Amino acid sequence: MKKIIITYLFLFCSVIFAQESQNRSYNFDTYKLLEIKNYGNNSFYKSHQFSNSKDTTYVLELKYGKDKNEATLFIEKEKPEIIKFDLNFNYSELDDLNELNNSKLYTDIIRKNKQTRSKDFVEEMRFENDTIDNQVIVHLKQFKNNKKKKIINEHYYFLSNKNNDLKIDTRKNAVVNYLIEKYDLKIVKGLKLDRIMHLYEGKLFLDTYFQKYEKIDFLFNFKIEEVNPKPFEINFITQ
Structure with a gap:
């Protein structure tokens, strides 16, 4: 043994x-x-x-x-x-x-x-075509259910063709494709993601700037x- x-x-x-x-x-x-600014712990x-x-x-x-x-x-x-x-x-x-x-x-x-998604969540989308800065700003807000009392996720997406020489990566394609397929938002087709603002409990929690893409x-x-x-x-x- x-x-x-x-x-x-x-x-x-x-x-x-x-x-x-x-x-x-x-x-x-x-x-x-x-480049990322985290307002939750005040770090950059x-x-x-x-x-x-x-x-x-x-x-x-x-x-x-x-x-x-x-x-x-x-x-x-x-x-x-x-x-x-x-x-x-x-x-x-x-x-x-x-x-x-x-x-x-x-x-x-x-x-x-920090943010979760319920299986019964309801999403709202609004967008603005900013012709001054030549960008499209998309506001996505997700609620826990159709009562729309509790926000569980909230994001602002800034898209443009300012860096048109850069190739779009999988993540950016995912965002653009989601907006086109779910909301028929054809105005974002071919645009690139420049910035994402993450809100938590109505306050800016995370601010992300996309600076460079390379193959x-x-x-x-x-x-x-x-x-x-x-x-x-x-x-x-x-x-």
Whole structure:
């Protein structure tokens, strides 16, 4: 019996070690630069995001703030994962991603939603064609039910063709396509998303400016150096 227990423990430890030393590869074909003001915690940061337009289940973010820099790979699947890296450089080119190290894998993910969506929610849409600034402003407001007493989500979307040389990425297509398909809002066809304002309880909570979009081709290879069993909490805002 003792030999069986020892053998089991050895196999268990071998599995854990294999998890910690596993190799990972992610292909990125889209890069975007965002500037984000979070009024919830009074912070401002720049966000470099790397994604795959053909596989939207993962995105790598390098976030530079006043007091802290963070590098996080978000993996959205049946059981979400998050991988944190040490970020001790200022990003300037794709090869800089190879400098990310000390990877920690988190598998127990807890989402802390500031805004949620009820299955019975009712949505209202209004828009303004701003001919002075050559942009379309769309106001989406979601209520908990058809009584329209409780607002659960509220966003302003600013769209234009000011950066017409930039290609539209999956996320922007999703917003534009949603407005066209649900509301027949053809005025936004071909426009690009410049800004999103997120409101929470009637107040501006998050203000996002889209600064740059580029098509890239980069294969990100690294090894998991540590598996952290502790729960990892993230804020998630419905857009």
